[in-house]
Amino acid sequence: MxxxxxxxxxxxxxxxxxxxxxxxxxxxxxxxxxxxxxxxxxxxxxxxxxxxxxxxxxxxxxxxxxxxxxxxxxxxxxxxxxxxxxxxxxxxxxxxxxxxxxxxxxxxxxxxxxxxxxxxxxxxxxxxxxxxxxxxxxxxxxxxxxxxxxxxxxxxxxxxxxxHFLAMTTVQNVLGSRLANRVLEPLWNSTHIAEVEIVWDESLALEGRAGYYDRVGALKDMVQNHLLQVLCLVAMEPPVTLGERDLRDRKVDVLRSVRLLTEYDVVHRTRRARYAAGRIEDRDVPSYTDEEGVDPGRGTETFAEVELELDNWRWAGTTFRLRSGKGLRADRKEVAVRFRQVPHLPFGHTGEVEPNVLRFGLEPEGLTLDLMGTGARAGHLTELELTAELEPAELPAxxxxxxxxxxxxxxxxxRGDEAEEAWRVLTPVLTAWERDLVPLEEYPAGSDGPAPRHTYGPGPVTREALLHEETVLGTAADDGRS
CATH class of the missing domain: 3.40.50.720 (NAD(P)-binding Rossmann-like Domain)
Known part of the structure; x- marks a missing residue:
């Protein structure tokens, strides 16, 4: 030592x-x-x-x-x-x-x-x-x-x-939950899982970090490293051991299996935005472009979302959504594993039935399983929630x-090749964003983020997004990709 x-x-x-x-x-x-x-x-x-x-x-x-x-x-x-x-x-x-x-x-x-x-x-x-x-x-x-x-x-x-995300207790618990429980591992594939969300949303705004953040943005600061690392642990094949070679080999396999996004895909499956002036809890927050040290000309995003698919046997057909934003209404930091619906409900239930969701809370740390069960009335379904608190770690991350x-x-x-593969995954996104193929939207500080993409709202942001989308769709059609 x-x-x-x-x-x-x-x-x-x-x-x-x-x-x-x-x-x-x-x-x-x-x-x-x-x-x-x-x-x-x-x-x-x-x-x-x-x-x-x-x-x-x-x-x-x-x-x-x-x-x-x-x-x-x-x-x-x-x-x-x-x-x-x-x-x-x-x-x-x-x-x-x-x-x-x-x-x-x-x-x-x-x-x-x-x-x-x-x-x-x-x-x-x-x-x-x-x-x-x-x-x-x-x-x-x-x-x-x-x-x-x-x-x-x-x-x-x-x-x-x-x-440091890899040393967080809950991130480590993703491996423990997957690999030490027979009830989960047989379900850990696209047959049963429709979508995995890896989210790091925070109410924290820039808070004086312009010197670093304005040159990087949400995509490079969070998605390219932290969130892709969590994706690797969620999606990798079970390693022979948790030794450095076996574990890192399996993580690289995941990154190599990520289907590269085309320009057409980037327009449909990625979003970028930055916060405008607003209010978070009891404090007023200025627009990102008015924060001290920010160069508005850089077009730095404070919100990034990317949808990825893996071309491998286990995960073909499952969507992986990676999202991170600053200056939002509330913190949401979790891995949400959304299971597919059951094929048939014999209860005569007329309301909407939510799918099962297994949530790994990253901060605060915890484990939650959203289930459906029968209520007090016969044939009536109700939502149930099972929660578990994790023991505090001996050491901080x-x-x-x-x-x-x-x-x-x-x-x-x-590992070195792992770092390169992570950049390979997001290079098409960075290139398309630099060319403004995806508009830089805005959202009020203290909101839930940018408005739904396909909704014609009262403001110009979503209309601009649709115009950009139509432009690229037209280009794709000309190229025979539509």
């Missing part, structure tokens, strides 16, 4: 909000010994004492429920060095020695290629590992280039492309990921 963590970009929001509390949780659970060392590096003029005060402040805000002794242990283990992390000499001085280190790039993804090149020139001790946050590249070509640079630095087994990095277990990290 590696005993030294070097965080590049150590004074950023990611480090303070997630990594420092995760280290305190590891200390509290007894996973880190007294010899563990934390080295922080950034361009800020700080001393080690100043860095320790910074960590203390963040732990008071984000880790106040953790034992005081564990928080003190993180602070005592910390040292700071001012460094230009793209400069090989600064990086060489930062690594300092032959002991293997785990390097966490808590940096803007645009810096990854430069930092990886500097690390290669500086040279890493044998056995070192490198950790990168999503997104892994900005498109398919840049992902391939980044993977090539990483391959020159360390073996693939030592590259941890982390996605980032704690689990850091422990895997230090121990050298990449099972929950994303």
């Amino acid at each position: 590696i005993g030294r963590l070097v965080v590049l970009g150590a004074t950023g929001d990611l480090s303070g909000r997630f990594l420092m509390p995760a280290l305190a949780a590891l200390h509290a659970a007894g996973h880190l010994d007294e010899g563990f060392r934390l080295t922080g590096a950034s361009r800020e003029e700080l001393t080690t004492e100043g860095f320790r005060e910074w960590i203390t402040d963040w732990l008071d805000r984000q880790g106040g429920d953790l034992p005081a002794g564990a928080r003190r242990a993180v602070v005592a283990s910390a040292h700071y060095r001012r460094a230009d992390v793209t400069d090989q000499e600064d990086v060489r001085a930062l690594i300092d020695g032959d002991e293997p280190v785990a390097l966490y790039l808590a940096l803007p993804p645009s810096l990854f290629p430069q930092v990886v090149s500097a690390l290669r020139s500086a040279g890493l001790p044998a056995g070192s590992r490198i950790v990168l946050e999503k997104p892994f590249g900005e498109d398919l070509d840049s992902a391939r280039e980044l993977n090539a640079r990483l391959a020159e630095l360390v073996p693939e087994q030592a590259v941890f492309r982390v996605d 980032y704690g689990r990921l850091l422990l895997d990095v230090l121990r050298g277990d990449p099972a929950l990290s994303i």
Whole structure:
């Protein structure tokens, strides 16, 4: 187990909000010994004492429920060095020695290629590992280039492309529910499941993140990584083991089976929108384009929805809908597995019968099964709901990921070919959106999102959507695709 963590970009929001509390949780659970060392590096003029005060402040805000002794242990283990992390000499001085280190790039993804090149020139001790946050590249070509640079630095087994969704308790419970229950696995296919929704809707608006978000948008920020990763766990074939090779091989199989969307498909099966001024609960929210730091000319979306199909034996005929939006009326963060209707109802029931839905709550975590049962009156059906609460995880998601990095277990990290396949899936969407084949709609902050696509509403947004659709349909007809 590696005993030294070097965080590049150590004074950023990611480090303070997630990594420092995760280290305190590891200390509290007894996973880190007294010899563990934390080295922080950034361009800020700080001393080690100043860095320790910074960590203390963040732990008071984000880790106040953790034992005081564990928080003190993180602070005592910390040292700071001012460094230009793209400069090989600064990086060489930062690594300092032959002991293997785990390097966490808590940096803007645009810096990854430069930092990886500097690390290669500086040279890493044998056995070192490198950790990168999503997104892994900005498109398919840049992902391939980044993977090539990483391959020159360390073996693939030592590259941890982390996605904290994979360490969330409920996401892990998708595997447990599927693979450990005979009652579910025989039904886990297109014969019985009509649709799977993977949703991360939040009432949170931009909240000062324009510097990052306005250059990325909902599709790259959430769908391309987090939601596709959840799709892989929902749809993959049962692996032989949950070891890194078997698990990641099966995830890649899912991504390879995704049917690529044509331009015609993108118009029909994707949506993009951004929030306008509105009210969420008791607060007024300005239009996204009026948020500080936003460049309206970029056309960044705050809502993205994509419908995908898998061309494989298990899932042919099932729709997978991935959706994420900001500034919405309420949080909805779940995987909803919608089963097909029964072939016949002998009850004489005249009302609408809802299909069974198995819901994995991502945040808050939980498990719910929507069923139909008989009511008090004979022959009358009523809706039933079975719920289960999950035991709290021993470690937060980032704690689990850091422990895997230090121990050298990449099972929950994303392999290089997997990162490329995820970009391949969404490249047609990105290309069509850049060409404005799908209109950028608007929805009021505090609403449920953009209006239904095929409804002629009072505003111009849905009409514009239909005009765009008719234009592409006409093009498709000319090409013989209609």
